[in-house]
Amino acid sequence: MHTKQYTSVKPAGDRVFVKLGVEEEVSTGGILLPNTAQKKPSEGSVVAVAAEDATVKIGDQVVYSKYAGTEIELGGEDHVLLKEEDVVGIKGGSSYKDLKPLGDRVLIKVSKAEEATSGGVLLTDSAREKPLTGEVIAVGPGKKGEENTPTITPGSTVMYQKYAGTEFKDKDGSEYIVVQGSDVMATLS
Numbered sequence: 001m002h003t004k005q006y007t008s009v010k011p012a013g014d015r016v017f018v019k020l021g022v023e024e025e026v027s028t029g030g031i032l033l034p035n036t037a038q039k040k041p042s043e044g045s046v047v048a049v050a051a052e053d054a055t056v057k058i059g060d061q062v063v064y065s066k067y068a069g070t071e072i073e074l075g076g077e078d079h080v081l082l083k084e085e086d087v088v089g090i091k092g093g094s095s096y097k098d099l100k101p102l103g104d105r106v107l108i109k110v111s112k113a114e115e116a117t118s119g120g121v122l123l124t125d126s127a128r129e130k131p132l133t134g135e136v137i138a139v140g141p142g143k144k145g146e147e148n149t150p151t152i153t154p155g156s157t158v159m160y161q162k163y164a165g166t167e168f169k170d171k172d173g174s175e176y177i178v179v180q181g182s183d184v185m186a187t188l189s
Contacts, residue, residue: 007075009048009074010048011049012050014054014083015081015084016050016054016062016081016087017048017049017080017081018044018047018069018079018082019077019078019079021044043063043064043091044080045061046058047079049084051084060090062090063090063091063096063168064086064088065086066166068082068086069081087102088105096176097174099137099178100138100140102141103140103141103143103180104182105180105181106136106138106139106140106152106178106180107137107176108134108136108137108177109134109135109137109174109175109176110131110134110167110175130162132160133159135155135157136155136156136158138154139152139153156187157188157189158184158187158188159185160179160184160185161179165178165180
């Protein structure tokens with residue numbers, strides 16, 4: 001049976017076509033990772049957009065929700081076809097701290113987890129309670145077509161819902177999360 005090979009993809013509706021970034025083949029310690037242990041990339045470069053008024057533009061380096069989209073191989077390279085709303089933000093540099101969140105999303109630098117109990121017992125990474133607080137780094141412009149006055153401002157310390165958002169770990173070990181504005185439960189001071 002012969003399978004037709006396509007040479008181009010033109011997104012429809014509110015879709016965005018993204019060429020995937022490179023998968024991590026080596027750990028930060030230099031250990032070669034098998035395919036099953038490699039992290040699936042959740043960022044890439046926009047190669048096509050359906051809508052002329054799309055927030056993202058061709059060439060933008062974007063980050064998207066981990067489980068979003070449909071993967072497509074085109075010309076021997078991996079791509080993903082996404083809804084524009086699944087794009088979390090546009091990368092402004094090599095670090096996640098430079099990410100520009102889209103829609104009503106908020107970029108938060110996650111607080112460090114407690115490394116020891118109050119009694120002084122050291123905790124392993126798996127035993128540490130995941131922090132639900134952090135410092136707001138950037139706030140998106142709000143949902144398309146809606147006027148929003150952000151109540152969350154960069155520099156604020158906030159608490160967010162436990163299972164919310166898309167998490168990222170920067171090259172320097174800093175952890176970031178992008179959550180919807182509605183997932184921020186409180187501003188702390």
